Amino acid sequence: MQVLIQLLITGIAMGFIYALVAIEYTIIWNATGLLNFSHDKFILFGAYMFAGTYVLSLGLPPVIAVLCTIITMFLFGIVSAFVIFNPLSRLSTNLFAVIGTVILGRIITEAVRLIWGPLPFSLDGFLKGSYKIGSVVVSRSHVIIILVCTLITVSLQLFFKFTKTGKAMRCVSENKTAASLMGVNVSINIALTVGISAVICAIIGILVVPIFNVELQMSSMIGLKGFASGVIGGFGHLPGAILGGILLGVVEIFGSMIIPSVYKDCLSFILLIIFLLIKPSGLLRDRK
């Protein structure tokens, strides 16, 4: 029983990470109609910037380092929106934009390798430790992942529903021409969206630092699984992305209790293929 509870918490925590990844690229998809293929590299960049520069080189306390990383990544997002997403999303075919984001991903990876070096490292003592409730041991990092992710999803929903900027962003994702006719500045809107997406990426990167090592491959698997959870939940649909992420995290970890754990990753992708074959619109998409 305790093992089940422990696994459930781990599953939900990983699920929330996948959900955040799905959210982060879904908002760009909604705003620009582009798939950001460099999204997992944004996560990588955020994690390295936080751990490598702000904590290890500059020696800032974690809270300030988190703030600095968020601000830097927001600016990075804005810049890449003006340089890549905005011009590319206006082109006749999406193919150019796809290639553009793939290349952006390569540039980020190589830049990370040049700046911080190829050797992996870790942060001593950051979000370390565990809570003991009876005989169930819950790691502190998993609890924090669940709390932070819930906070982000709720505040994003509130932002989109109740603020003027949020409403404008939803307008842009519905119809760009109509939005610009109504006086919404589409390019600034897209820049803001990419900025927010980059901030979410940075937060994902920071959250996985205590459970993974900081290395060049750290985000590739969560990137892929985040993509899968978006498809499972309903592509381009935010609540669907969250549901898909948590479902994937939980199914994956409980599935590995039945089948050998080595095939854990296969399970996620089998689930993705099943959904593509049977219900391509995803779990929640048809409500729209």
Added chain:
Amino acid sequence: MRRFKKLITVLLASSLLVTTLSACGNSAGESKTTGESGAKSTATGKSIKVGVSNMMTGPMAAGGIRMKQAITLAFEEINAKGGVLDGRPLEMVLVDDAGTQTGAVNAVNKILGDNVAVSIGPHTSSMVSATQEIYRKAGVPFITAATSPKLVEAENPYFFRISVSDGAVGPAMVDFAIEKYNAKKIAALYDTDDYGVAADGATKSFCDEKGVEYYSEGLTTGDKDLTSQLSKIKSWEPDVIFDFTHDAEAALTVRQLSELGMDDIPHVGPNALAMSQTYDLCDAEQLEGTYASTDFFADETNETMKAFLDRFHDRWNEDVERYAAMYYTAAYLVADAIERAGSDNPEEIRKALSETKDFEAVFGSLNCNDKGEMNTNLYILVFDGEKSMSVAQ
């Protein structure tokens, strides 16, 4: 459209630039061979050629540098003392194998074309399995520190190994667990590659022999979340946990064992955990009390080892690690075998190598068995709270 073209040009140019720069970054590390030049040779006779297949470039280049430095140092020392066979110096025929299988095949062919008496390397198990038939055909013995237990299946009389086979590591760990913790149930986490599967298999059959219950869970290289494997192990309630994994996963195992509240179960890690690039990834507190099994440990309390560490540091201004210790030993073993054979004939040297008995290496004595395995000196190290290690067995 013009704007787009401009953008793509800039993107391509910068990605090119980044790639070139990163290539430069890789090669920068290689030219770092500092330190004053070595001792002068006093041997004057006709030199005896010793082939060295060395990974000077490629993914293993860091190890290749140490390997080259170690052999160079050993040959300088031997030649300064008058060489072998009454004044004949040893000469290194150094060829780059780039750390790949094709590279190794080319390198070994080139070495053999140079009529060497005996050869050292290549280093990795995959490179050895690609080249050992070439050595057999040419009738030239070679010494390696590759660790895969599969290599002896070729029954190659020209194959000599001075590292401890992965197949021998598991049983030694089981003996340790029984002796120290009176273990009845042992669980293991293993990488599902060549190394992990072999180690897991050897440990399983040894446990069956000893009447110890054994349970193992696999993982794939690159896995980040080991919770499900470790939870399954936890619910099985083992007395001792082993892991047969590589650098990144070994560090993750230490961390996630602690996160799951499994610190109280003794944990014996793989040789990867005994290397600084791995244990630097772990938290000192989480590492405390963890064991690591390895065939190399820079034990400063051992005089022979200490003297070697100092000499190596004086010559190259670098610290000794596993590569250096292994191939320094290989170089001395070559000299010893030539001396015992009394000739530079490869077949005679092979015979001498196969008769190696009580050869004193920096890390212990070497004895050759009928499969060409020479080393059974395995350390079990234990970490204290400050990431320093001491010998537990």
